[in-house]
Amino acid sequence: xxxxxxxxxxxxxxxxxxxxxxxxxxxxxxxxxxxxxxxxxxxxxxxxxxxxxxxxxxxxxxxxxxxxxxxxxxxxxxxxxxxxxxxxxxxxxxxxxxxxxxxxxxxxxxxxxxxxxxxxxxxxxxxxxxxxxxxxxxxxxxxxxxxxxxxxxxxxxxxxxxxxxxxxxxxxxxxxxxxxxxxxxxxxxxxxxxxxxxxxxxxxxxxxxxxxxxxxxxxxxxxxxxxxxxxxxxxxxxxxxxxxxxxxxxxxxxxxxxxxxxxxxxxxxxxxxxxxxxxxxxxxxxxxxxxxxxxxxxxxxxxxxxxxxxx
Amino acid sequence: xxxxxxxxxxxxxxxxxxxxxxxxxxxxxxxxxxxxxxxxxxxxxxxxxxxxxxxxxxxxxxxxxxxxxxxxxxxxxxxxxxxxxxxxxxxxxxxxxxxxxxxxxxxxxxxxxxxxxxxxxxxxxxxxxxxxxxxxxxxxxxxxxxxxxxxxxxxxxxxxxxxxxxxxxxxxxxxxxxxxxxxxxxxxxxxxxxxxxxxxxxxxxxxxxxxxxxxxxxxxxxxxxxxxxxxxxxxxxxxxxxxxxxxxxxxxxxxxxxx
Numbered sequence: 001x002x003x004x005x006x007x008x009x010x011x012x013x014x015x016x017x018x019x020x021x022x023x024x025x026x027x028x029x030x031x032x033x034x035x036x037x038x039x040x041x042x043x044x045x046x047x048x049x050x051x052x053x054x055x056x057x058x059x060x061x062x063x064x065x066x067x068x069x070x071x072x073x074x075x076x077x078x079x080x081x082x083x084x085x086x087x088x089x090x091x092x093x094x095x096x097x098x099x100x101x102x103x104x105x106x107x108x109x110x111x112x113x114x115x116x117x118x119x120x121x122x123x124x125x126x127x128x129x130x131x132x133x134x135x136x137x138x139x140x141x142x143x144x145x146x147x148x149x150x151x152x153x154x155x156x157x158x159x160x161x162x163x164x165x166x167x168x169x170x171x172x173x174x175x176x177x178x179x180x181x182x183x184x185x186x187x188x189x190x191x192x193x194x195x196x197x198x199x200x201x202x203x204x205x206x207x208x209x210x211x212x213x214x215x216x217x218x219x220x221x222x223x224x225x226x227x228x229x230x231x232x233x234x235x236x237x238x239x240x241x242x243x244x245x246x247x248x249x250x251x252x253x254x255x256x257x258x259x260x261x262x263x264x265x266x267x268x269x270x271x272x273x274x275x276x277x278x279x280x281x282x283x284x285x286x287x288x289x290x291x292x293x294x295x296x297x298x299x300x301x302x303x304x305x306x307x308x309x310x311x
Numbered sequence: 312x313x314x315x316x317x318x319x320x321x322x323x324x325x326x327x328x329x330x331x332x333x334x335x336x337x338x339x340x341x342x343x344x345x346x347x348x349x350x351x352x353x354x355x356x357x358x359x360x361x362x363x364x365x366x367x368x369x370x371x372x373x374x375x376x377x378x379x380x381x382x383x384x385x386x387x388x389x390x391x392x393x394x395x396x397x398x399x400x401x402x403x404x405x406x407x408x409x410x411x412x413x414x415x416x417x418x419x420x421x422x423x424x425x426x427x428x429x430x431x432x433x434x435x436x437x438x439x440x441x442x443x444x445x446x447x448x449x450x451x452x453x454x455x456x457x458x459x460x461x462x463x464x465x466x467x468x469x470x471x472x473x474x475x476x477x478x479x480x481x482x483x484x485x486x487x488x489x490x491x492x493x494x495x496x497x498x499x500x501x502x503x504x505x506x507x508x509x510x511x512x513x514x515x516x517x518x519x520x521x522x523x524x525x526x527x528x529x530x531x532x533x534x535x536x537x538x539x540x541x542x543x544x545x546x547x548x549x550x551x552x553x554x555x556x557x558x559x560x561x562x563x564x565x566x567x568x569x570x
Contacts, residue, residue, distance in 0.1 A: 133533070172481055174480045177476075280547075290544065
């Protein structure tokens with residue numbers, strides 16, 4: 001059994017995972033092999049650090065239809081581990097591959113290490129309340145969240161083997177009507193500054209308070225799950241949390257957000273967390289670097305003014 | 312009439328779990344249990360589809376003896392009957408074992424056209440049991456669905472996957488995993504709760520399902536489960552006028568270089 005395998009339908013994410021793959025390759029003394037459905041990407045993956053690329057050639061453009069094909073390759077060649085980019089498409093594929101191969105699947109691993117001859121992973125449990133460390137036995141599939149690692153620099157002098165394989169794709173599902181989701185404003189997952197609103201805001205019109213502050217610091221707006229799903233003040237794509245967007249801004253500033261575990265799980269990679277809320281015991285303050293306990297209707301306009309005057 | 316089976320997991324309510332500050336061990340002693348939130352959407356969608364199209368709805372869970380409490384809750388949400396794989400194995404089961412158990416239970420039930428699951432469980436959020444069950448049963452699994460239609464003997468599902476939506480259709484039988492935005496689960500009334508007690512429950516143990524030892528053995532070894540510590544500065548301004556607090560915050564944020 002050998003090989004560190006990497007697959008994502010998104011070639012940028014595949015390259016990010018190659019960074020992890022190279023780190024493990026030295027310790028595990030195993031080659032890094034990337035899989036792709038796009039032949040043209042093979043050289044990019046090699047220049048990013050793959051020792052080998054397997055190009056899966058099928059007659060279907062839908063990434064999810066390649067689960068059996070990837071599982072078939074893995075069954076033949078027995079890699080130690082298959083990393084899959086944890087996009088939703090990737091998670092679908094990973095679960096179907098793991099079921100076919102009868103292996104374990106670690107979802108959204110936050111840390112992967114090679115310790116005492118075995119892979120060890122960390123992932124969140126209970127909505128982010130706890131961290132579970134597992135020692136992996138035998139072949140496993142592990143999904144890695146997007147942007148967990150940097151894209152390695154391209155080294156055009158690297159060379160590697162490219163193998164093209166004709167594969168069968170799944171055809172029991174018909175796919176159509178693919179529509180991009182049009183976002184109002186920027187993609188909050190990559191925004192550098194964020195202002196987040198929660199249920200502490202009494203009515204929809206009051207969002208202007210938050211918007212004014214966001215404009216003053218040059219931030220995008222986001223919200224908690226209930227603001228999007230129960231109040232519909234913002235689109236579902238704007239909510240931050242375990243099942244929503246995971247953000248990593250330089251500054252995340254919340255107002256009227258209590259800080260439920262699942263919400264905090266989505267902001268924990270923020271560089272600086274600032275919270276404004278009336279409830280001194282709100283869990284958001286335990287997760288915050290700086291905070292003001294106070295009425296947001298008083299505090300936020302003052303803060304907006306102070307920042308404007310500073311600039 | 313098609314048969315819809317809604318799967319759910321009986322989980323500890325994470326809001327009740329305390330972390331011991333010294334050891335970081337989890338204290339579950341006061342934690343109550345609940346039907347995983349995402350799975351409430353699955354039960355609700357099964358019932359909504361049955362109301363619209365006519366269907367038999369059953370619920371299915373794999374849990375230990377304490378999951379008995381869940382049956383009334385599940386049935387009060389609308390299914391006509393419940394299946395319960397009652398086994399302590401559920402306490403240690405990973406997604407591999409859980410999917411094997413659910414797939415075996417579904418085979419034993421025999422009749423299923425649409426199997427609905429939440430996109431993940433609220434405790435592990437591993438997002439894999441639904442698609443695993445589809446693969447084990449050799450049927451399609453459509454994941455991350457925000458809108459579901461049943462037409463004749465097929466489902467037409469709108470998936471919402473990151474930056475796009477797409478429509479996926481497949482013929483029965485099919486597994487569909489649902490995003491929480493698909494519906495708002497009803498809160499059962501007194502009449503529904505009382506009615507639930509009269510609905511039939513089929514109970515099995517894992518041994519009744521004819522699985523091999525390999526199929527009921529977890530894949531990996533849990534080394535530790537510890538409370539997550541967010542190490543943050545926790546500088547919270549509580550005293551003084553709003554203007555004082557704002558002035559202090561602006562000084563801090565300026566020092567951090569984020570303004």
